[in-house]
Amino acid sequence: MEEFHEIIGTSRAIRAVFDVVHKVSRTDMPVLITGETGTGKELTAQAIHKRSRWKQGPCVPINCGAIPETLLESELFGHERGAFTGAVQQKKGKLETAKGGTLFLDEVGDLLVPLQIKLLRFLQDGTFERLGGRHTLRVHARLIAATNVDLKIAIDKNLFREDLYYRLGAMHIHLPPLRDRGEDISLMAMLFLKRATAHHRKPIRNYTPEAIDALRTYAWPGNVRELCNRVMRAVVLAEGSEITPRDLGLTGEILPPADSLDSLRAAHRRIEVELLVKAINLHRGNLTRVARDLEVSRSTLYRKLRTYNLEPLATSHATCSVTPFN
Ligand SMILES: Nc1ncnc2c1ncn2[C@@H]1O[C@H](COP(=O)(O)OP(=O)(O)OP(=O)(O)O)[C@@H](O)[C@H]1O
Ligand SMILES: [Mg+2]
Missing domain, CATH: 1.10.8.60 (Helicase, Ruva Protein; domain 3)
Structure with a gap:
């Protein structure tokens, strides 16, 4: 699988996607990629990164659905020493690792509301604190999020914040099923x-x-x-x-x-x-x-x-x- 790095396709549906990919690559705005499993969301995120001005920086993926809730905040935003039992030393989160590049937030629908609020703040002014931290940090990174669930349904159930949805989804790419x-x-x-x-x-x-x-x-x-x-x-x-x-x-x-x-x-x-x-x-x-x-x-x-x-x-x-x- 790994050898197929480029996005293949000539159908009208996928050409419409290419068009948007080209356009969003030229901006710094966050991007929301939706589509069923296996439609190429991660591949598309990488394509945007490689074509963007952030391409010299890293493209750091984090799968919000695969990390236990209790660890997610620390994984994403990092923690200070002593922030919780076992936090024996300070640790940078993925967001800091993505500095100067792209953070790819996969399965963003699995993010719990408190973390959604923290993410929204980062999107608004680029700032955040590490878990247990008192200093406000600022990181310059581009955010691309993906999901294969319908976030609108999650919003109706109060599981996903509407303000974050609109912030993330200002640039929305929907990948059609094969x-x-x-x-x-x-x-x-x-x-x-x-x-x-x-x-x-x-x-x-x-x-x-x-x-x-x-x-x-x-x-x-x-x-x-x-x-x-x-x-x-x-x-x-x-x-x-x-x-x-x-x-x-x-x-x-x-x-x-x-x-x-x-x-x-x-x-x-x-x-x-x-x-x-x-x-x-x-x-x-x-x-x-x-x-x-x-x-x-x-x-x-x-x-x-x-x-x-x-x-x-x-x-x-x-x-x-x-x-x-x-
Ligand atoms: N248009 C395409 N051309 C070539 N390969 C593709 C294309 N779309 C997807 N692939 C390949 O299919 C596989 C699945 O793609 P990817 O991991 O990007 O899907 P996904 O939407 O993120 O899936 P999931 O929701 O399960 O995480 C990858 O190996 C990817 O390289
Ligand atoms: Mg994926």
Whole structure:
């Protein structure tokens, strides 16, 4: 996984993201990156850092969801000697480590309210105190936050402060799920395949048409991370010169049961995408026939193709051009 540093994609959805990345890279404002798991939030944060004026400094990640509540304040803001039992010496927090660079605050929705207040103050005037500290410190660092939960729901439940949300989210990048990225799935699948075959020295050139179909119609709940892992695994398992749906573990995948309104909506979209992709492939891009088959008007069909970024699929059948982001 580590070798794929650049963000890949040519779909309209991801190009819109690139646009915002370029714009926010030129500012010092905090950025909020949202998106399902595996959509590339950390990769995007790194891309912003590398393109920003903070690039000579470090990019320091801290995962607020992975650190016990009792340790988080000290991890983030540091502590003074004697601040708590076991604090035998003074320690700098991640914020100070990120001085002159970027602090990447992952899973920011897991930050408890007192720390949200402390973070808000840092965002407002760049100051904070270490845990148990009496001196006010000032650090110059850029903040990028990420979350895969809906912060608006957390705000409604009084778990996340609205003022912090607006401060963080002034620059907001939402990463679309992979299933909404149209041609990016085959593009990434080809690039990941090339890299994996080079790595494992296996003479595999392509996917079977059934495998391409499976890649396009699968819902990708784990997004790009899952795609990458499935391709890696398929290359190891494959015995022929082409990757099959079985190699990918995508034989007869069914949608996971919808257990919330959100995933119900997601399941609905997925079913629509699945049907559209199947019909377009079946009729080799003849949209009159696709519309007739699916019993929708042509204008409804065009609207849906636009919504799901499937227009490129309809016009050029399964072409795979490579335009890495730079
Ligand atoms: N557009 C992309 N092009 C190439 N690789 C990508 C892309 N998006 C994600 N990846 C790769 O997929 C993996 C997951 O990406 P990343 O860790 O940035 O996701 P995330 O949104 O932070 O996930 P999580 O919410 O689970 O932390 C990484 O290995 C990353 O390099
Ligand atoms: Mg992440």
